[in-house]
Amino acid sequence: MHSDVDPAARTRTAAPPTAPGWDPQQYLRHSGHRTRPFLDLLARIPALPTRPARIADLGCGPGNVTALLADRWPDARITGFDLSPDMLRRAEADHAGPTPGGGTLDFRRADIADWLPDDTYDLITSNAALQWVPAHPGSFAAWIAALRPGGTFAFQVPGNHTAPSHALLAALCESPRWRDRLAGHGSRYAHVLDPAEYLDRLTELGCTADTWETTYHQLLTGPDPVLDWVKGTALRPVLTALGDDRDAAETFLAEYRDLLREAYPPGPRGTVFPFRRIFAVAVKEG
Template sequence: MHSDTDTSAWLPTATTRAVPTWDAQQYLRHAGHRTRPFLDLLARIPELPTDPARIADLGCGPGNVTALIAGRWPRARTTGFDLSADMLHRADTEYAGPTPGGGTLDFRRADIADWLPDETYDLIVSNAALQWVPGHPGSFATWINALRPGGTFAFQVPGNHAAPSHALLARLCDSPPWRDRLAGHGSRYTHVLDAAEYLDRLTELGCTADTWETTYYQLLPGPDPVLDWVKGTALRPVLTALEDDPRAAEAFLVEYRALLRAAYPAGPRGTVFPFRRIFAVAVKER
């Protein structure tokens, strides 16, 4: 999924792979802030080599940003791929079907950790999803090979694994009494590269690449808004691991809430939540 998450895979230990349970409604509670980075990414994607274009959205989540792709290229045949049944149901219900420009929008179940293109694309894009896939740069060559000459591979990922929201989560998961059940569950963004490293990887693959980063200073309303934010993304693996033990889940949330309140104090107009994002747009040689 997208989002910050964003959506398809996480790795709690070096040898165990599991999939968190996603909640489309919770994820969309901060849809405005979550969508803004994708709009910034979309604005930097050049025109595509064919019209109508063929487009893939990897980790499409609830489909709201996939619909923005269809808005930019209304004649395109666009497919969103995700592993979450809840996200796909929301996407199918809200967005699947013909587009006003004569294109189509559809959604399919796929794990982007091992997604292999079975056709040629003009654009492969991913919004806040690749951070869930350890080793995702290893797939870049395969995905770029599936692009038409002049096609684009573009993505954005959170770059805030060192921020208090994530550092405190990782520390709490690895502390007693949680480490036996949750060790490693909060440490899953460390494999995200920085903008310079993504630039090197993409240019080595023969692309003209543009990479950058932005920190968004988001003013979130309401009580405990940072906790509410991470309930839709970073906290999903923890909530999934504890879903059969509601008392333990509530105890964990009480501890984590206190840490977040100290790290992100509320102000008179809301709570400031800085969020760093890393972007890349790579165009395949013609």
């Protein structure tokens, strides 16, 4: 039963955005679609300079993508870094340990917003994580400096912050009903750069770089599939900010759901959800 009190009126002091809480199970509900961009990125990464390779995966989440690195480089020593204890627990339970090719896969807690390499790497990669770090291009120099000559820095990030899913979320968070609790929580990665800007940054740092973008037209199924998708990613800061206030969370989700239903009407075989991704592969010259 919902309270008659406006949920947004319970707290009238806006709090600064905090790190979102993550739900590995919700995130993995769409693992097929979420993994595809990384597979496309992985296919463009060239041979690494040494073997066995040393690899870092920044923002590894539940480790399902990190494990794909071990498929490509089976004897590599691979470390996934993430800030979320829940994601790390899932990654360690499902993927940590020796790999069939003689390598190792381990996971460590780290905030990629200020992560500095403590080793020399052949590959530093990141899959759909740097969008959460507003100043991430400022870290490129330190990360590339930690690569061996001929090593690679490769990443992909969502480039869909202007899509209806994200524009509607941002507008709802800034609406009079919600702004005191949620201002800024719906547009936390509008700072992602365009491919040309990433290309300029990476070439200035002494890399041979390739950047591009792809829009995936994903066919999602089930009831309110776009809402289910964003519950694993873009909605995490909102749900974290609302905390244990279940009435407020349910009210917000119902309002957002109705907006998404209008923006993404279902078809006979599912709901088409266009999703733009931005990619970069930079090889350190040496």
